[in-house]
Amino acid sequence: MIITNNLTKKYGEQTALDHLELEVKQGEIYCLLGANGAGKTTTINLLLGFIEPTSGSAFINQLNVQENPKETKRFLAYIPENLMLYPSLSAVENLDYFSGIAGKKLSDADLKGFLAEAGLQTDAFGMRISTFSKGMRQKVGIAIALAKDAKVLLLDEPTSGLDPKASNEFGLLLQKLRTKGVATLMATHDLFRAKEVGTHIGIMKDGSLRQQLVAEDISLSELEQAYLNTMEYKELVL
């Protein structure tokens, strides 16, 4: 579903992404780990078609993103770190608008059904987004992806700033989407969540993918060690 071939992005002399080779298949959750500036968000922006690659190519559902910017967006949903919705509109109205923009015509019952599926409490459906917590907004984001029937989900640090309960709920939602065959690429700093929900984990540094791991093959401590080794952290000596 998601393929990148030698995907490279340079800003002048600086290389933000260096020959990225990546594949996320249907029903997989690929977690990209890395420090700030490692190239995670650049990867997502290239897959979204927001920026043009310097070289290489990215594919969503076998379509070249650069050549088919509109078509590829039909298959994907995106949830940024801070999902911003229209504060004066309710959850239902926001969902109705964003799915409408994507060309979906949904009844009120359908919209509420997606919000419920995304785990939003029923009494919050009609409430204005301005009263929502970040966790609730992320659930509306998942509902938007569900309503769009997205085949690919791109997440940019979606659990950052969420409390553990909300973060856990979000992880469960991703698992649910995985069972539906959605291919998810999630950029995150959260090693624990990556191990919990991911099927595959990639560790990036300085724009290149340094390690690729299968989540079930390693423990959390092994993942932590692999991450630290990649980052070349030295043990803190007191």
Place this chain on the structure above:
Amino acid sequence: MISKTFLKETRELMRDGRVRIAFLIVIVLLGVAALISARQYKNVNEQYELAKRSERAIWDNQGEKNPHSAAHYGTYAFKPKYPLSLLDQGVDKYAGTSIFLEAHKRNEAQFSAATDQTGLARFGDLTPDFILLFIIPLLIVLLGYNSFTKEREMGTLTLLKSQGVSAWRWALGKWTALFFPVLIITAALFLVAGIVLSNLDDFGVFSWSSLFIMFVVFVAYYIIFINIVLLISSLAKRSGISLVVALCIWIIACLAAPKAASNIAESKYPYPTRQEFAANVLKDKKEGLDGHNPWSKQAKLLQEQVLKEHGVDSLHQLPFNFDAYRMQKGEEHEAEVYFKHYNYLKDQYIKQSRIYKGLAAISPYLPARFLSMSIAHTDYATHWDFADAAESYRIATQKFLNDNFAENSEFGQWSYRADADFWKELPAFEYNPPELGTILSDNRSNLFILGIWLMASFGLLMFTTKTI
């Protein structure tokens, strides 16, 4: 997508307290302005009807009198107040409402509403045209300045783009959401004005088609503002910048450009001062025949010529009263002098109008204002037309009186008195303003410039939003 965006934007607008207050203020202002104008219109019309009736009654009941005395006694031509002046008062307030018609002299319109007001009138009146031309564009600025910038600032633009939003459909949705409330307010005002005017007794030359064309002109004017405000919002990085730029455009278009146009036109084609004008008229008058002076060189020449034409050697032998004949010839000379000098003024006015029309390219306010005033019959062109009609009537009246004097008396018979019923034979002054078709034809350049503004601003908006 257009309807979804329209609904979303409308919901956001309606839920914004500031927008609700702004709407309320505009509607209240419009209501008050319409009420004040309707009362003024009714009062002025009543005064017009009363003055017209009483002046005619005075003329008709002069009793036996010498026709030339009646010519000096004079009468008035009253300028009617037109129904659509309820919406656009134009220059009515400054142009004068009546012209005194007398022998030998062309007078200017006098008794303008402005002369009856105190210095406080410099602050301006609350009239529907003020709301239509200044306040509603300002409302458009306040409603639309953050239409696109808020999407950037809130972060919703990223999500919209990831949803594969079609830029032009999205922009069109925003456009309709801004256009719709403005259309509702404008349509409601024009509909109420139409109903009020069509139900007034003696509502004169009111026509729904004129009202509709005026409505279309204002809607076009608002569409241009909507396009400009959305264009700025689509280009600006932040709402604050967008607001400041949009307000600057409003100030330039609605306040600075008309004044600059007026100054440029006045400095390029100035009118003579009142003293200069009067001195020039007097000079030319003196060079011709004075009907009252039988001893002047011109009068003697006329006398010789008339005696020769009729083959007689005494004025007493003429089949008409030569005094009255000379009076009429003097009148004709004076009319020519006035025609020449007023034509010069009119030429200056036409040249100034051309400057205005040329400068209409820098502000949509100018073509919209000219069209609106023309349709409402409150522009200077209509005033000139009225003044010319009054002058033609004055000339015809003098001829009517002098002919009666000449045909019914003998030379030197200044004691002649016309019959008491004679005055009623003079047709009443009636002025018919230009028809809508003529107005539109005369304003082709304004229509063209407004159309260019409309299409260019919309095209530019659609082009710019493609790259958002």
